[in-house]
Amino acid sequence: MAEKHSGMTLIVKTITRFTVWLILLYGIFLMIHGHLTPGGGFVGGLVVALSFIHMKLAFGKKGPVKGSGKTFLHALDSSGALLFLGIGVAAFFAGLPFLSNFLPKGKLFDLFSAGTIPILNFAIMLKVGAAIFLVFIALNLYEHGSKAGNSEDSKNEKREGE
Amino acid sequence: MGLYLLSFILFLVGLYGVLTKANIVKIILGSGIMGYAVNLFLILIAYRSGGTFPILLPGKDPGLMVDPLPQALVLTSIVIELGTTALLVALAVNIHKHYGTLNVRKVRRLKG
Amino acid sequence: MPVEGWLYFIVSFMIFASIIALELKDLLSSVVSVGVTGLALAVAFIFLQAPDLALVQFVYEIISVIILIMLLKATGERLEKEKEGRLSLSFKLLFLVLISIMVIPLFSVLPEFGKPLLDVSKKYLANGATETGSANLVTSVILDYRAYDTLGEATVIFVSILGAVTLLSKRKKHEGDSNG
Numbered sequence: 001m002a003e004k005h006s007g008m009t010l011i012v013k014t015i016t017r018f019t020v021w022l023i024l025l026y027g028i029f030l031m032i033h034g035h036l037t038p039g040g041g042f043v044g045g046l047v048v049a050l051s052f053i054h055m056k057l058a059f060g061k062k063g064p065v066k067g068s069g070k071t072f073l074h075a076l077d078s079s080g081a082l083l084f085l086g087i088g089v090a091a092f093f094a095g096l097p098f099l100s101n102f103l104p105k106g107k108l109f110d111l112f113s114a115g116t117i118p119i120l121n122f123a124i125m126l127k128v129g130a131a132i133f134l135v136f137i138a139l140n141l142y143e144h145g146s147k148a149g150n151s152e153d154s155k156n157e158k159r160e161g162e
Numbered sequence: 163m164g165l166y167l168l169s170f171i172l173f174l175v176g177l178y179g180v181l182t183k184a185n186i187v188k189i190i191l192g193s194g195i196m197g198y199a200v201n202l203f204l205i206l207i208a209y210r211s212g213g214t215f216p217i218l219l220p221g222k223d224p225g226l227m228v229d230p231l232p233q234a235l236v237l238t239s240i241v242i243e244l245g246t247t248a249l250l251v252a253l254a255v256n257i258h259k260h261y262g263t264l265n266v267r268k269v270r271r272l273k274g
Numbered sequence: 275m276p277v278e279g280w281l282y283f284i285v286s287f288m289i290f291a292s293i294i295a296l297e298l299k300d301l302l303s304s305v306v307s308v309g310v311t312g313l314a315l316a317v318a319f320i321f322l323q324a325p326d327l328a329l330v331q332f333v334y335e336i337i338s339v340i341i342l343i344m345l346l347k348a349t350g351e352r353l354e355k356e357k358e359g360r361l362s363l364s365f366k367l368l369f370l371v372l373i374s375i376m377v378i379p380l381f382s383v384l385p386e387f388g389k390p391l392l393d394v395s396k397k398y399l400a401n402g403a404t405e406t407g408s409a410n411l412v413t414s415v416i417l418d419y420r421a422y423d424t425l426g427e428a429t430v431i432f433v434s435i436l437g438a439v440t441l442l443s444k445r446k447k448h449e450g451d452s453n454g
Contacts, residue, residue: 038410046337049337084425088421114406117406128431134435135248135438136341138252139251139341139344163381165282165285170374172288174373174374175292183356205322206387211389217409227399229395234412238416240334243334245438252441252442255441265355
């Protein structure tokens with residue numbers, strides 16, 4: 001009985017297979033064009049996290065892609081923070097103060113312009129996206145884990161209580 | 163000045179929710195409403211009559227633009243509120259697990 | 275209709291929806307009402323010429339409603355059952371009236387709506403595109419002129435999400451002594 005009711009109905013699952021790629025692409029587009037159009041790292045990270053939440057909500061436990069463990073998300077979060085700090089310290093080697101814009105500026109309205117701004121956008125997207133998806137997974141595992149008693153907290157093999 | 167007063171009334175509604183309600187979900191909703199009121203007030207300060215959004219487009223002369231500095235502050239503030247709400251929700255779930263109720267007036271024991 | 279007329283309508287709608295959200299007995303309906311308030315705020319940001327903020331407010335509202343509904347699902351509560359005494363309620367309302375009497379005369383110092391002070395932003399608006407090389411001036415303020423504040427904000431998100439995940443993880447002993 002627990003096998004048939006994983007996730008939502010068949011209609012939602014079929015549509016999700018198409019829309020989740022569009023949402024992911026939109027999030028990455030918002031992040032890359034952060035210095036040309038409205039957007040930036042914050043919105044890009046939130047929309048990418050929303051695409052993963054969308055897939056997990058529609059499919060439940062038995063999804064087509066195995067859900068990420070908590071360790072991988074913690075690693076993504078920390079690497080985003082380290083990249084931000086690394087760019088800040090790298091400005092010391094150019095002789096400028098902390099967190100200066102030391103790469104060449106390029107031409108206005110180009111995609112590869114504006115110095116360190118696209119790299120910082122990428123770091124913020126990693127950090128915010130991983131953090132929000134981690135909160136969602138922690139709440140999800142909490143609710144399922146409290147029904148099953150004292151099982152190990154892992155990403156699969158959790159039988160639904162009674 | 164009428165718009166500033168209306169946003170302050172929205173802040174008072176959120177404050178009423180935090181002060182008087184006993185259910186913890188209503189307290190979380192009240193703090194969210196206070197956050198909306200403060201962000202709205204900051205952006206109302208930055209508006210300029212006849213101005214346009216502060217983004218340069220190719221081949222168009224910008225003319226008057228609105229203030230970009232409060233917009234940057236509010237962008238940061240909205241994302242920080244997301245982390246705060248997540249922490250409050252985790253606290254509420256733990257209170258329910260230990261005491262069996264969501265009423266903050268019954269949460270009296272300091273240990274355990 | 276000019277911009278001010280639309281803004282009066284939207285902010286009055288937000289006040290109305292938030293009063294309803296706090297007074298309903300069904301918890302799921304109040305969460306949905308706060309969601310409607312947030313979406314109205316996103317529309318107000320569009321009228322105030324801030325497209326970055328409208329995007330962020332929209333997505334934040336959706337994620338906040340999802341997290342609150344998961345809270346309701348994890349605890350199993352559906353109705354508000356608590357009542358409030360008459361005397362303490364009147365004290366708190368008196369306190370709110372006192373706050374509004376003290377703060378409202380301060381609003382006459384603010385500049386008129388539509389004429390901001392713009393002391394620092396003149397420099398950002400004039401030199402932003404040539405000094406940083408980005409066409410989006412709000413991004414140039416967050417990531418070049420004020421990058422240190424963005425580092426502080428990344429730290430706040432890191433610590434708060436770490437705290438939330440630690441509170442929601444499984445402990446070895448269910449009751450008894452509290453951890454550190």
